[in-house]
Amino acid sequence: MSKLQVKLNNIYQFVDASDVLSLKNKVNDCQKLIEGKTGKGSDFLGWVTLPAEITDDQLKSIEKVANELRSKSEFVVVVGIGGSYLGAKAVIEALGNSFSMLDNGGTKVLFAGNSICEDYHAELLKLLDKHTYSIVVISKSGTTTEPAIAFRLLKQHLEGKVGKTEAASRIVAITDQSKGALRKLADTEGYRTFVIPDDVGGRYSVLTPVGLLPIAIAGFDIRQLVEGARQAMTDTSVGVPFEQNPACQYAAARNVLYAKGKKVEIMVNYTPKLHYITEWWKQLYGESEGKENKGIFPAGVDFTTDLHSMGQYIQEGERFIFETVVSVEKPSHTLNIPNDPENLDQLNFLTGKRLSEVNHMAELGTIVAHNDGGVPCIQISIPELSAFWIGYLLYFFERACAISGYLLDVNPFDQPGVEAYKKNMFALLGKPGFEDEGKALRKRLGI
Numbered sequence: 001m002s003k004l005q006v007k008l009n010n011i012y013q014f015v016d017a018s019d020v021l022s023l024k025n026k027v028n029d030c031q032k033l034i035e036g037k038t039g040k041g042s043d044f045l046g047w048v049t050l051p052a053e054i055t056d057d058q059l060k061s062i063e064k065v066a067n068e069l070r071s072k073s074e075f076v077v078v079v080g081i082g083g084s085y086l087g088a089k090a091v092i093e094a095l096g097n098s099f100s101m102l103d104n105g106g107t108k109v110l111f112a113g114n115s116i117c118e119d120y121h122a123e124l125l126k127l128l129d130k131h132t133y134s135i136v137v138i139s140k141s142g143t144t145t146e147p148a149i150a151f152r153l154l155k156q157h158l159e160g161k162v163g164k165t166e167a168a169s170r171i172v173a174i175t176d177q178s179k180g181a182l183r184k185l186a187d188t189e190g191y192r193t194f195v196i197p198d199d200v201g202g203r204y205s206v207l208t209p210v211g212l213l214p215i216a217i218a219g220f221d222i223r224q225l226v227e228g229a230r231q232a233m234t235d236t237s238v239g240v241p242f243e244q245n246p247a248c249q250y251a252a253a254r255n256v257l258y259a260k261g262k263k264v265e266i267m268v269n270y271t272p273k274l275h276y277i278t279e280w281w282k283q284l285y286g287e288s289e290g291k292e293n294k295g296i297f298p299a300g301v302d303f304t305t306d307l308h309s310m311g312q313y314i315q316e317g318e319r320f321i322f323e324t325v326v327s328v329e330k331p332s333h334t335l336n337i338p339n340d341p342e343n344l345d346q347l348n349f350l351t352g353k354r355l356s357e358v359n360h361m362a363e364l365g366t367i368v369a370h371n372d373g374g375v376p377c378i379q380i381s382i383p384e385l386s387a388f389w390i391g392y393l394l395y396f397f398e399r400a401c402a403i404s405g406y407l408l409d410v411n412p413f414d415q416p417g418v419e420a421y422k423k424n425m426f427a428l429l430g431k432p433g434f435e436d437e438g439k440a441l442r443k444r445l446g447i
């Protein structure tokens with residue numbers, strides 16, 4: 001039967017199966033906190049039942065706007081950062097053709113406002129000079145600096161190009177129901193809007209319009225994505241026993257490893273298509289767990305690419321790491337290695353084999369090598385890279401993250417630490433009201 005599997009046998013050289021099992025009651029308590037909405041940050045548990053609550057009408061209205069923007073735009077620029085960017089980027093990269101940017105057909109989704117890089121944004125505007133485009137601007141708070149700056153640039157550019165009225169019909173805002181500067185702006189300018197529910201935090205928002213609209217614009221099946229998440233919701237719910245519950249297994253295993261001094265979790269993939277799933281996961285786990293001087297540090301590598309760069313460290317460096325290998329059982333294409341009569345590279349023993357077989361043996365060989373080098377490996381597999389299984393995977397990670405956060409006894413739904421850099425940046429830039437801080441900072445920095 002097709003399912004997401006969590007395999008723990010390659011951590012048992014380092015921890016006992018009984019250590020993982022001993023967390024069963026605690027994990028079940030965390031599950032009750034999640035479903036009963038009685039734990040820390042319980043105002044932000046809207047994502048738990050979100051997949052089941054999305055209505056056909058909501059999906060239809062997302063699809064309608066997506067189709068309309070597609071019909072009149074060569075590009076749609078999605079403006080957002082963090083949770084207002086990574087989910088859509090992750091799904092689009094996972095499901096898309098690796099070279100879709102180079103073909104001529106269909107609307108391409110571009111991203112902006114996920115950095116303050118002057119060159120990136122200047123180059124983007126230059127590209128957009130020559131093409132038709134629309135904008136989806138996403139910010140839950142409606143006040144985040146990076147997307148706000150990018151949106152200023154893009155709004156002016158689009159208005160200059162097509163006029164204010166047409167620009168307003170090509171801009172869609174996704175933000176809070178009533179709060180924030182973006183909500184105000186959208187109401188003033190008459191943009192179409194979608195709402196991010198109050199009880200869904202940014203990093204848990206991929207299955208709201210935040211993720212669904214850009215994913216639909218990119219041409220993927222959001223109904224299948226939601227369907228997969230629904231299945232994951234059922235399979236990870238409080239009623240599913242610990243032993244059969246993949247989210248409970250994963251959460252328990254990583255916390256047992258953490259308690260044994262494995263403080264860094266490296267997410268490993270064997271397809272570059274999953275690179276941004278790792279980036280999305282890094283935000284989800286990093287912001288949810290990294291607080292009160294606690295939390296596993298989430299890192300990521302793409303194999304076999306990074307076996308030729310980070311492989312050395314993982315094999316023989318500091319022993320404070322464990323890996324979580326995410327694999328896809330069935331590739332979407334078939335490609336066999338050709339015979340070469342010269343055989344100069346001496347690889348004719350691979351003739352006729354599929355690339356996926358070589359990749360799989362690289363994966364199995366690496367797990368054993370890393371185990372031998374002192375690195376435990378959790379293994380997670382999904383049957384294929386499809387909208388259904390990506391939806392499943394996303395919900396699975398969200399659920400396991402909430403359980404993990406509660407196991408650590410932190411609030412998995414806030415991110416107070418993110419404010420520190422923002423305050424300093426504003427003070428250095430001379431924001432009114434920050435004069436004293438600015439002075440002190442300039443002195444400290446010697447500028």
Ligand SMILES: O=P(O)(O)OC[C@H]1O[C@H](O)[C@H](O)[C@@H](O)[C@@H]1O
Pocket residue numbers: 081082083084138139140141142143144147202203287415418
């Ligand atoms: O959606 P926004 O309110 O613009 O927030 C975008 C991101 O930036 C913040 O600083 C938070 O750390 C993230 O959790 C959030 O996803």
